[in-house]
Amino acid sequence: MFLRIVTESFARTPRRKLLTGAALAMGMAVATATLTIALNVGDRLSAEFRTLGANLLVTPKADTLPLQVGGVDYRPVNAGAYLPVDELPKLKAEGFFWRNNIKGFAPFLDVPLDVTDLANREGPAGKGLLVTLIGTWVHHRLEIGNGESFETGVAFTNPWWRIKNGGRWFEEDADGCVVGESFALRAHINVGDTIVTRNDGEAPQLRVTGVLSSGGAEDDAILAPLFIAQKLAGEPGKFRRLMVSAVVKPDDALGRRDPATLTPDQYERWYCSAYIGSIATRIEGTLPGVEARPIRQIAEGEGKILGRISALLWVVTLAALIAAGLAVGATAATSVLERQKEVGLMKALGASNVLVGTFFLGEQILLALIGGGLGYSGGVFLARWLSLSVFGVTSPARVVLLPVTLGLAILISVIGSLIPLRRASRFEPAPILRGE
């Protein structure tokens, strides 16, 4: 009986059902899309923040005091400790818990250098030019085992570094270098010049392939492939500090606590969340003899800004949901409103208010399920497209949202129908049937 009435109703007024269903589907698509984006926005924004560069600094545990200003270490090569490059693939290998969170890293080795001898001209006024040569990776392909490789270097950890027009980065395995813009000005160096490093043994001749603009202390230095710095320092296979750029979860109340004060349960949760502190702890456990510390300028600022922006987006999402709910509820109300005659007829035939309500609500719920289901699948595509056009990457669909969307659709259309139904149930059947 119920089924017959419902199918009749769908068959008789397909266009109206279509409109209500479309409004429901549309509203739920918006709900699914905004919720999908909001659920993923933390990850997305955290990934966006990697344009700020590295948020973790890894140094040897037993080290002398670095003489560091900006990104340049002015220590002489015979002071302080070094770390082996061989260990670095471990950060992306199977055994490292956070390997997918590590977006890039770059090892650095700074060597003080005297570049009096520019190959094709005399040094200015015969006076030695003292400069720091920074050895690092730019686009380095690192073998991480199982035949896989990972591309990393300063292009990933310091994405704001720019090679000025007319130049390019050096090759990873060739005798090339890039000079900072201030140093290039000061020493009158142009692209194509050759810098001869004065050293007793092998003295690599570095061809200048570009001029670097970094906005930091690197502007007054020379950047060269890591192996050249190792050769100059006489420390093959070594580096001094590692900048790591990791996607992290913004610190919340638990993340800010000192791990030493946590109960075993809390510690377990802390250890398995991508807080910057817990990633640092795991790095220290993976690479022998290192100290890994969050760069607080980046980590703190990032946490604060991320918190604010995700709060903002959640509130916006909520507002959008309310608007969608009201609009959809209003449409559901219309579909009941225009059927007051039917209500009158049913009641004239002796149906109780409860029975009438059951029929109508049953129909609405059916419609909500269909519209919600369609809306969910539409919303998944909408979210993908939205995320692609706003963030440039797709958001993974969340299956959790299917029941949420269906429940929301049912709730909204039931609430939307209840108000006109209550009004209709108060009427006497006779005037309605007379058309008054």
Add this chain to the structure above:
Amino acid sequence: MFWRILGQLLRSSRGRLAVALIALASGAAVTTALINLNLDAESKVSAEFRTLGANVVVLPHANASTSIIEVKQSSAGQVDSKAPDKDQLAAPLMNNSVVNRIQALPSSEGIVSAPILYIVANVPSGEASQQVIVAGTWLDRATQLAPWWKVAGDTITDRSDLSRCLVGRSVAQQLNLAPGSSIELNYGDGAANRNASLTVAGIINSGGQEDSQIITNLPVVQTLAGLEGRIGLVQVSIPGTPTEIESAIARISAALPGLDVRPVPQIAQAEGRLLDRIRGLIFFMVTLILVLTGLCVFASMAALAMERRPDVGLMKAIGGPMSRVVRLFLTEAGTLGLAGGLLGYVAGIFLSRWIGQRAFNVAISVRPEVLPLVVALMVAESLAGALPLRLLSHVRPAEILRGE
């Protein structure tokens, strides 16, 4: 006559119109809130970005060295590093007055700047001595610029405190310092040797370069190095949106000829990118809401058209021209849009307040110029939603009056 019929129409189907009105008003409210938010989010998010510290640095001209530490490698392959002498340093330094000139600029409100002078000093540790970078700055401003410093012990917020210093975490470990211990700084050698004795107020944990530095007030370092009145660079934090920052940079450069005023690209780029993302998201949300609202108006207007067929049949039967009937319905839809837009704007004011409170802890300023925009949008939407009413022009009076 026209208005009487309109009034009658509005009254007779008020249930249905109320439904359309709710849809329109909620759409307008969210649109108002989001547009208000979009205009404000930029400055609010930019303000958050100031927690990342200075976004502009002022340096001596690029032609001069920005590096203040000279490290010499002797020809024998022996490497030694020594602090630069006075003559070498003189060139790349600036005068103290630069900071005052920045702060004295008109509309420099909210701009925070701090001068810095770096030197390499020796700290006796046991038999030997340890080279440490000492940064002289205005600690009241520096702590404002670097809110991420975690200081164990006392922090220094007084520029005139010349007897105490903050030491980095690594320095404290290396030299066994704790808050309250005293530290001896030596600069230069032989006859030119000068020294200063300071008390450690607190230990800085920053994860950055400060961890390996000693930080104290500027005059201490200037006296120690014999560089009275000289500074190496100025860190500046300029509030505002990227465009405002750019114009502030232009003003500062114009006021400081011969100096290099440059934005910190690391922060500027991240900020620009993030703001783009937020703007994109808000734009898409507004579009989605508008489409949704339009659909709901469409749905209720379609229902209305069905219901009104007898009325239209009657109007036509007694000789009403169709153009007039259409005008009637369009006016109705326009009124609906106007009412929805106004209602929604008022609701939107409260919504933006609430959003601002939740997301930024400050109320978002309500902009009156959003009102005409939102009302126009809603009227357009409602007119577009009224398309189904056009079906009524196909109504044949005879059929209707027969009751078909």
